[in-house]
Amino acid sequence: MSNAYGMSETSPISFQVRPTDSFEKQITTVGRVHPHIEAKIVDEQGNTLDIGETGEIYIKGYSVMQEYWNEPARTRKAITPKGWVRSGDLGVIDQDGYLEIVGRIKDMIIRGGENISPIEIESHLLTHPDIVDVQVFGVDSKSLGEDVMAYVILKDPNMILTRTDIEKFCHSHISYHKIPRYIKLVRTFPLTETGKIKKNELKAEANKILHEVHPDL
Incomplete structure (x- = not known):
């Protein structure tokens, strides 16, 4: 068993802790991003935030869905023109690349x-x-x-x-x-x-x- 983070739209795991990670990282974070996947933290205006700053988690990569079937409006809301999936989750990435989930934006x-x-x-x-x-x-x-x-x-x-x-x-x-x-x-x-x-x-x-x-x- 290990902490991981993802969503159906990203097929599904994007971050995961590893057995070699420290005990603290294993219990307080969801690990580092998987290979060939990109992630960033973004503010309400869509600007990429620095390490240690809290914002919405964006995911991009080969595992990200192309669209919601026959739902173009929903797709435009969920995926940016550059292919980033808006997770709706708040998180912060530390200097070592570990992601901590802070909560849901809507919550x-x-x-x-x-x-x-x-x-x-x-x-x-x-x-x-x-x-x-x-x-x-x-x-x-x-x-x-x-x-x-x-x-x-x-x-x-x-x-x-x-x-x-x-x-x-x-x-x-x-x-x-x-x-x-x-x-x-x-x-x-x-x-x-x-x-x-x-x-x-x-x-x-x-x-x-x-x-x-x-x-x-």
């Missing part, structure tokens, strides 16, 4: 004008001894645009974990504005047929609950 929380990565918060919360799984996402806020919410699955479903408990656990590890304002304990997450968590359903449910309980938020 980024914009709270009071600041971008917050759900993955950063999820990764820390998963180190909590009582948490088995967690999903973090943005919910509507009239004053901030979005605020941070976490759906949490506990190892013991009969246990109670409060927002204060979460705040204490995150203190000194995560900036205060990134600490989830809202916490909901659940037993399962809704899944797609391929086993992916339906984050949009969680977000829709959370917004509905918050609007009913706190209509002025």
